Every structure is written in structure tokens, then in C-alpha cells.
Amino acid sequence: xxxxxxxxxxxxxxxxxxxxxxxxxxxxxxxxxxxxxxxxxxxxxxxxxxxxxxxxxxxxxxxxxxxxxxxxxxxxxxxxxxxxxxxxxxxxxxxxxxxxxx
Numbered sequence: 001x002x003x004x005x006x007x008x009x010x011x012x013x014x015x016x017x018x019x020x021x022x023x024x025x026x027x028x029x030x031x032x033x034x035x036x037x038x039x040x041x042x043x044x045x046x047x048x049x050x051x052x053x054x055x056x057x058x059x060x061x062x063x064x065x066x067x068x069x070x071x072x073x074x075x076x077x078x079x080x081x082x083x084x085x086x087x088x089x090x091x092x093x094x095x096x097x098x099x100x101x102x
């Protein structure tokens with residue numbers, strides 16, 4: 001599944017690809033999914049696309065405090081930075097594509 005996410009982000013500008021993969025995984029993957037990903041990475045990450053491995057440095061390990069991440073708690077209720085949140089009709093299920101820095 002991580003490779004499928006990375007494949008999508010390969011179509012995005014190079015400077016936002018890794019951040020896009022990490023943002024998506026941090027926002028939508030539950031801790032046990034991320035734990036499984038890191039177990040696989042810790043064993044060498046065989047079969048993972050280079051973009052997944054690059055993004056892994058930006059993905060929260062499941063042991064991280066729940067309140068410390070993007071997309072949880074009040075942050076999730078607020079929606080995207082500068083957004084109005086799901087109360088105003090914003091979707092939390094759409095891919096998060098960071099804005100280009102170029």
C-alpha cells in the first residue's frame with residue numbers, strides 16, 4: 001500500500017513527493033499499519049520504492065505521542081492549515097498534497 005501511495009506522488013513535483021507520502025500515511029494510517037511499515041523498513045525494506053524509504057524519515061513511528069501528530073485531536077477537527085475543518089464541509093479523506101515550494 002505504501003508503494004501505491006508513493007506511485008501517486010511520483011506524479012507531483014519532486015520537492016513535495018516525500019512530504020506528500022508521509023503526510024498521507026501520518027494522516028490516514030492507524031498505528032498498527034505504521035508499526036508494520038517500520039518493522040519492514042527496519043528489516044531492510046525489501047520491495048519498497050525509494051520514495052517510501054525517503055518519506056519514512058517524515059513518518060511518525062507508532063510509539064510517538066498521539067497528540068504530537070498532524071491529523072489527530074483538535075488538528076483533525078480543524079482540517080488543513082488555513083482550512084475550516086469538516087464542520088465547514090472539508091473532507092478529511094482526500095489526499096493531502098503539499099503546496100509546491102517553487
